[in-house]
Amino acid sequence: MNLYRYASPSTFYPLAGRLAPWFFALAFILAVIGLYISFFVAPTDFQQGEGYRIIFIHVPAAWMSMFIYIVMAFWSAIGLAWNTRLSFIMARALAPTGAMFTFIALWTGAFWGKPMWGAWWVWDARLTSELILFFLYVGVMALQAAIDDPRRSDRAGALLNLVGVINVPIIYFSVKWWNTLHQGSSVSLTRAPSMAHIMLWGMLIMALAAWMYAIAVAFVRARSMLLERERQASWVRELPEGKA
Amino acid sequence: MKPRHKKLALIALIVAAIGVAVALVLNAFNSNLVFFFTPTQVANGEAPISRAFRIGGLVENGSLKRQEGGLTVGFVVTDTAKSIPVSYTGVLPDLFKEGKGVVAEGKLGSDGTFTATQVLAKHDENYMPPEAASAIEQAQKSLVK
Amino acid sequence: MLTANNLSCERGERLLFRNLNLELNEGEALLVRGANGHGKTSLLRILCGLSAPASGEVFWCGESIRAAKETYGKEMAYVAHSNGIKEELTPLENMVLSARLCGRGLDMETAESALAQLGLARCMDLPSRVLSFGQRRRVTLAGLLTAGALLWILDEPLTGLDVSGVAMVEQMIRDHVAAGGMIIATTHHALELGDLKPKTLTVGESA
């Protein structure tokens, strides 16, 4: 019952409004620390010189691209199973941010690949599957935009999310399963990371900043969507925002 | 009873289907399905004949030769078991070094030389400051001795 | 037989109706009234199981219709706004096909006599493409006669019908209820049903 209370839009709206600035602030502080480590503390790499510093955004962005998709699929599944409106809104609010991080991962990957590998783009399994992830994000957003009825739009998009989630493990394990040009993961649960500690810390802090940013943005977007969706509801009419 | 039997049959069907799918996937990974071929695969004749493909491996130490006055280079790609000579005209990527990973795209000539049209450097997932790298190298050398 | 508890329905941002209850037993008819856009069709679609209500549940013989699709599908027949007729097929083919899709056999004589009863004897073998709208409506209603369903859910069954067609539908409804069947219908016309006193339900007043 208690959970339901938080799942109700009228409780979520002010809560998210209070929390979002904190997450933005955290994201900003973490990003400043992370960038400071990335550029001024982390040493030059033995192979790639200064060029490796792209890792500090490439890896967090790539993680976020997959992680946001999983979270989206999670909210979609919850929404389809229990028909909770808020979870559909969360899934929708995450999609543009996920697409943005996927784009950043692809873009920075190209800018990293050109000097190191010698090519902007190669069609290996990792890169191709990440590109497909981008298309999946775009597809879901396009589908949801094309459907006028909000209920159908939520549910159709959620179903498509669940279909596309099969792609995420393929991206993640592609470097293990196939001989790819892309290197393996530097950070893994099963063994010690193959990175100098300070570099790893820089990357993790940047990843955390990306997390905080994604949460903050999702909250703000979800709030706007709620206002739009529920403008007939009495709780929206009583909001101070609505008063002229 | 009958709906229950139906349900059991359905579950059996699903399990069987997943089994078949897994078996097929495993079968595929036993064969080669790759971005590049290793020199051993090429030596065993698993690589395409008279068609462009990619080979991957390490650049053998001391094998890099530059032709004077041109951009043409020659080097040997090895996977420690077998090795293949490669010739390439063009700019090499920054990370191209002897002893490091490389992926080359091109054709295998009749003389056993691989003529590359593109050379890509494959680096590993290790990142560390140069001092640490040389320390590790020292340690490995002393271990070998 | 058919009960609905606490149904509510939303379309877009609008709440069409809330806390709607109904019960219908054998030999009863229910007329659903309400202005345009107040949720008559939405209610019928919920009752036949095509869409899910925002809250509440529909039961057939005490079992939720989502769980009882197999029995409910056999005992319920739904006539929608659209006729559910394939233009490429003749009325006969249409009837035989839709019977088979519902898991019933339908022999030619029964189909022919149902079509003849609705005044379509002359166009049984023409492609439905050339039939008028009213004639296609009659093909759909002929399907109702052969469906052998206990519960008829009719969404504006009189659309496009001429005077004799309307009388025919009224007769069908009377016969069906007299034989112990159940009917839920929406209509803008007043139905001439003789002794039959249908229940009525008005949707959308609360909005």
Place this chain on the structure above:
Amino acid sequence: MNWGSWSDFWQMGGYGLYVWGSFAMTIVCIAGEIWFLRRHRLQTMQRLKRMNAWETPT
């Protein structure tokens, strides 16, 4: 400290284009997203106000 001077910093050991190209695009994306978000919120708010003003005559 890794950098002797600002120009060292901007050159990134010869990888300036790639490193700064990546970071610049990231910043553009994030700034763009925040801008869109703000605009969306303001628009929604405005519409809400208009609706409220219309429905509650003063």
Place this chain on the structure above:
Amino acid sequence: MKFLATVIQRDILLATRRRGDWLTAQFFFVLVVSMFPLGIGPDPAVLRMIGPGVIWVAALLATLLSMSRLYADDHRDGTLEQMMLSPYSNIVLALGKSIAHWIINGIPLLVIAPLLGIQFGLAGKVLWILMLSLAIGTPILSLLGSIGAALTLGLRGGGVLITLLILPLYVPVLIFGAGAVEGTLAGIGAEANLSLLGAFLVLSLLLAPWVSATALKISLE
């Protein structure tokens, strides 16, 4: 089981009554494939190299072209609702519609493909592998496409949208299908690609009808 057969028979009967529509997709396939030699030039070595990929891409597009109408026609005249209300599972309905689509649109592609392959200088065993890869691959296209058709039911611009939604899901089929033919051309065998394609077929047979049925339910509400 009987329901499945009825659904398939029904769609085939309808397709025979509407041969014009049915032929459009096949002609589209032939035309797209034939455009490539005209645009790229008649060099046999080049043609042989791009042949498998071109034929596969054209097969994908031809499938999508016919896909957008899989449920749309039945939706417009109300027969889809009637079928959804039948006493049988909607999963079987979606499976039947997909199988019917494959029989109507997939099998003709298999039959035409070798002729087009000859245009591209493919011969002998390669043609057989091409047919085999299409035989395993095109049912996947029909099954996955049915999801997109169900999701975009009744939307304006549904045809373009279905392409955007479904093409990313088609990528593995394209890679493994064209890969099998190219592997044969290159002399390294097609087994790996074909068995991956087979695994994909089994999984989509298992999941796609279920997803399509759910999508249909969502779209009809």
